[in-house]
Amino acid sequence: MNIFSKAGAALLYAFGELGSAALMIRSAFFWAFHSKIEWRQSLIQCMRVGVDSLPVTTLTSFFTGMVLALQTGSTSQNIFNEPIFVGTIVGFSLVKELGPVLTAIVVAGRAGAAMAAELGTMKVTEQIDALHVLGTDPVRYLVIPRYIACMVMIPVLTVYAMFSGIFGGFIVSASKLHVPTNTYWDDILNYMQISDFMHGFSKSFIFAFMIATVCCYRGLSTTGGAEGVGKTTTRAVVVSMVLVLVLDYFSTAVLVALGV
Amino acid sequence: MIEVTGLKKSFGPKQVLRGVSASVEDGKVLSIIGGSGSGKSTFIKCVMRLHQPDAGSIKVHGRETIGYRSEVELADLRRQFGYLFQEGALFDSLSVAENVAFGLQYLTDIPQTRYRAVARDMLALVGLQNVEDLRPSELSGGMKKRVALARALAPGPKCMLYDEPTSGLDPIMSDIINDLILDLKRKTGVTSIVITHDMKSAFKISDTIVMLHEGNFLLTGKPDDFRASADPRVRQFVDGSANGPIKMKLRDLD
Numbered sequence: 313m314n315i316f317s318k319a320g321a322a323l324l325y326a327f328g329e330l331g332s333a334a335l336m337i338r339s340a341f342f343w344a345f346h347s348k349i350e351w352r353q354s355l356i357q358c359m360r361v362g363v364d365s366l367p368v369t370t371l372t373s374f375f376t377g378m379v380l381a382l383q384t385g386s387t388s389q390n391i392f393n394e395p396i397f398v399g400t401i402v403g404f405s406l407v408k409e410l411g412p413v414l415t416a417i418v419v420a421g422r423a424g425a426a427m428a429a430e431l432g433t434m435k436v437t438e439q440i441d442a443l444h445v446l447g448t449d450p451v452r453y454l455v456i457p458r459y460i461a462c463m464v465m466i467p468v469l470t471v472y473a474m475f476s477g478i479f480g481g482f483i484v485s486a487s488k489l490h491v492p493t494n495t496y497w498d499d500i501l502n503y504m505q506i507s508d509f510m511h512g513f514s515k516s517f518i519f520a521f522m523i524a525t526v527c528c529y530r531g532l533s534t535t536g537g538a539e540g541v542g543k544t545t546t547r548a549v550v551v552s553m554v555l556v557l558v559l560d561y562f563s564t565a566v567l568v569a570l571g572v
Numbered sequence: 573m574i575e576v577t578g579l580k581k582s583f584g585p586k587q588v589l590r591g592v593s594a595s596v597e598d599g600k601v602l603s604i605i606g607g608s609g610s611g612k613s614t615f616i617k618c619v620m621r622l623h624q625p626d627a628g629s630i631k632v633h634g635r636e637t638i639g640y641r642s643e644v645e646l647a648d649l650r651r652q653f654g655y656l657f658q659e660g661a662l663f664d665s666l667s668v669a670e671n672v673a674f675g676l677q678y679l680t681d682i683p684q685t686r687y688r689a690v691a692r693d694m695l696a697l698v699g700l701q702n703v704e705d706l707r708p709s710e711l712s713g714g715m716k717k718r719v720a721l722a723r724a725l726a727p728g729p730k731c732m733l734y735d736e737p738t739s740g741l742d743p744i745m746s747d748i749i750n751d752l753i754l755d756l757k758r759k760t761g762v763t764s765i766v767i768t769h770d771m772k773s774a775f776k777i778s779d780t781i782v783m784l785h786e787g788n789f790l791l792t793g794k795p796d797d798f799r800a801s802a803d804p805r806v807r808q809f810v811d812g813s814a815n816g817p818i819k820m821k822l823r824d825l826d
């Protein structure tokens with residue numbers, strides 16, 4: 313097989329996957345409007361996504377805030393002989409970019425993997441078929457609650473990550489760089505506008521929708537026993553993480569063009 | 573009345589069902605026998621539309637269902653059936669009682685407060701007690717099978733599709749399940765399709781038996797037709813013999 317037919321086959325495969333995922337999204341909208349929402353399941357999933365990802369989110373964003381402050385401080389120390397605009401750089405980086413992106417990546421690795429593995433196991437042990445048989449639908453019973461959980465908890469975790477990162481930056485700038493407390497906070501609050509926050513916040517919804525789609529779709533299309541579940545999980549996580557970064561660029565471009 | 577005509581199903585290049593026809597009247601029991609891997613589970617999954625058949629016709633109560641595609645049509649079709657999975661397919665994140673009561677909220681009007689009592693009654697029917705709060709992973713193979721049976725029967729379906737209801741059960745329990753299938757037929761007029769390997773229970777419960785072999789129904793008839801059949805392949809299966817026209821053994825131990 314030459315390189316063109318290989319590339320063509322890969323392209324066809326990718327479009328096939330996109331089409332099937334779109335069918336799942338359509339089905340999710342259908343059931344969301346034509347049946348009762350499974351609130352109990354949704355709550356359970358919210359707990360899983362939110363609570364399970366909280367420790368990792370805390371650590372990741374806290375240390376990211378710390379290292380940002382350290383880098384900014386030491387660089388501006390070298391250039392200007394004093395650490396300036398530490399709060400501004402840390403704040404803007406976290407609120408517009410790192411908060412949403414890091415949270416999405418952490419949740420994809422933690423909760424997304426769990427979703428793909430759980431749905432994959434249910435698929436290969438015929439539990440998905442059992443849902444059809446017992447009068448409900450896997451999209452209705454499993455997928456919609458996971459959409460709800462991701463769309464609610466990922467934005468919440470994102471806001472939390474923004475704060476925890478800014479706080480990490482504050483600790484470093486106060487203790488290591490000896491920036492006065494007021495200066496750090498003023499550097500953030502004097503320049504930050506609500507639209508900057510909305511920029512980062514709205515991206516977290518895009519990531520949440522994508523992670524739920526990729527992980528549920530991959531889980532429900534699992535075949536081939538325990539090995540298949542392993543493959544599905546890895547695939548779901550890798551695809552989600554890459555797509556977070558790709559979507560981040562494009563959604564930023566759109567938001568910038570819209571002036572947000 | 574379930575009428576299947578010319579049903580075909582392949583997996584990739586492998587033709588599993590090559591145009592099979594069978595029917596079962598209301599309140600009757602049709603048994604499907606046949607070698608392992610011959611496509612029995614595939615057949616009832618096509619009826620339930622867990623598999624999409626390639627060709628043929630499946631009429632349920634006179635309605636052609638083969639063209640059903642939308643979620644709503646398929647859900648309406650499936651809610652007429654109960655289905656016992658060969659491997660049970662219990663929800664491992666739920667307790668036994670929650671498993672048994674699962675279909676009630678979607679298929680019946682029974683109030684939620686009664687679920688536990690219904691689950692206990694259904695479990696008693698299949699000879700289980702004090703297992704309500706266990707997880708499926710804490711059950712033995714035969715217990716799982718019976719919990720799955722209780723779950724399939726709980727919503728009170730008009731038609732039941734059983735995938736090997738007695739496999740993995742001891743002879744006494746097997747006969748209790750056979751009686752249960754007959755009771756359901758006599759008392760509530762449930763229409764059943766039963767897959768079985770066990771000729772004794774096939775003879776006991778069936779109004780009609782079909783034998784699936786190499787993608788076709790070799791013989792369709794009453795239990796007596798099977799007892800009297802002269803076809804060497806049917807004879808070999810009914811008698812359960814390794815020697816005969818159906819070669820399953822591929823190599824001798826040397």
Ligand SMILES: Nc1ncnc2c1ncn2[C@@H]1O[C@H](COP(=O)(O)OP(=O)(O)OP(=O)(O)O)[C@@H](O)[C@H]1O
Nearest residue numbers: 583584588606607608609610611612613614615658
């Ligand atoms: N999802 C599937 N994908 C590919 N091939 C399949 C699939 N399901 C079944 N098959 C194939 O179809 C054939 C029939 O399988 P089926 O499960 O219907 O057999 P069976 O008669 O129920 O056997 P058993 O008595 O062992 O349960 C087998 O050869 C199997 O390999």
Ligand SMILES: [Mg+2]
Nearest residue numbers: 612613658735
């Ligand atoms: Mg089978």
